Amino acid sequence: MRMSKKLQEIINNVKTIQKSFTEPTSILITDTEQILVQVKAEFDTTNIPVGTLLNTLPNPLLEDSLKTGRVNRLEFGPDNEFGLPFIVTWNPIIDNRKVVGLIITTTSTEKVDFLRSTANNLLKTMGEMTEMTEQLAKVSDVISVNIQNISSDSESIIKMVEDAYQVIKSVQGVANQSKILGLNAAIEAARAGEYGKGFSVVANEIRRMADQSKDSAVNIIRYLEKVNEAVGKNNTSIQEIAAMAEEHSATLEDFRGSFDRIGQAAEGFLKSTQLS
Incomplete structure (x- = not known):
C-alpha cells in the first residue's frame, strides 16, 4: 500500500515537530494500522517499537480519532509509570478527507502542574x-x-x-x-x-x-x-x-x-x- 504524501512529509519532519513543543514531548507517527515512527523524550520510559500494531494498543480515544478524525486529549496526574504528569494527544492526519494516520504526542506537564x-x-x-x-x-x-x-x-x-x-x-x-x-x-x-x-x-x-x-x-x-x-x-x-x-x-x-x-x-x- 502506497503511503500518503502528507503522512510521509510529517515523518520526514518529525524532529522539527518535536522541537516545536515548549515542553518535553514524545511523538509516535502511525498509519491506520501500525506505528511507523517513534521519537522519545527523556522522561519517556515506555517501549513501543516501530511496527507495533494499533489493535494491540486498545484505546477508545485512539480508535475514535482514527474513525472520526477528531482530536482527542487525555491528561494524567503524576501518579503514573513516568512519575510525572503529562498529556497524550491523538491528532489525526487527514489527506483527501480521509484519516491516513495519527500523530500521538505525549507532553510533560510537570511545569504546568x-x-x-x-x-x-x-x-x-x-x-x-x-x-x-x-x-x-x-x-x-x-x-x-x-x-x-x-x-x-x-x-x-x-x-x-x-x-x-x-x-x-x-x-x-x-x-x-x-x-x-x-x-x-x-x-x-x-x-x-x-x-x-x-x-x-x-x-x-x-x-x-x-x-x-x-x-x-x-x-x-x-x-x-x-x-x-x-x-x-x-x-x-x-x-x-x-x-x-x-x-x-x-x-x-x-x-x-x-x-x-x-x-x-x-x-x-x-x-x-x-x-x-
Whole structure:
C-alpha cells in the first residue's frame, strides 16, 4: 500500500515537530494500522517499537480519532509509570478527507502542574488573608464605635464639670454673702456691748465658716479645672485615635480589594492551564 504524501512529509519532519513543543514531548507517527515512527523524550520510559500494531494498543480515544478524525486529549496526574504528569494527544492526519494516520504526542506537564499547585496554594492563602482582613475590619469597626462612645461620655463629663463650676460659683457667692453677713453681725454685736457678746461669737463663727466655704470652693474649682483639662486632652486623643481607626478600616478595605484582585488573577491563571 502506497503511503500518503502528507503522512510521509510529517515523518520526514518529525524532529522539527518535536522541537516545536515548549515542553518535553514524545511523538509516535502511525498509519491506520501500525506505528511507523517513534521519537522519545527523556522522561519517556515506555517501549513501543516501530511496527507495533494499533489493535494491540486498545484505546477508545485512539480508535475514535482514527474513525472520526477528531482530536482527542487525555491528561494524567503524576501518579503514573513516568512519575510525572503529562498529556497524550491523538491528532489525526487527514489527506483527501480521509484519516491516513495519527500523530500521538505525549507532553510533560510537570511545569504546568507545578504552576497549578502554586495557583491553588495562592488562592488558599488569599482566602485565609481575606478572612483575616475581614475579621480585622470588624474589630476596627467595633473599636471605632467604642471610641465614639467614650468620646461622647467624655463630652458628657465636660458638661457635668461645667455644671459643677456653676454650682461652686453659687457656693462662692453664698460664702461671700455669709462673710458680709458675719461682718455686719459683728458690727451690730459691738454696738450692743455686753448684750451682744453671744451674737458676736455667732457672727465670728459665720465669718469663719464663710471663709472655709470660699477656700473649699476655690480648691474645688482648681480641681475641676484640672479634671476638665485632663478630660479635654483625653477627648482630643480619642478623636485622633478614632480618625486613625477609620483610616485603618479604609486601608483594610483597600488591602482586601488587592487580595481579591490577586485571587481573581490566580483563578484566571488556573483556568488557563486546564485542558479545553
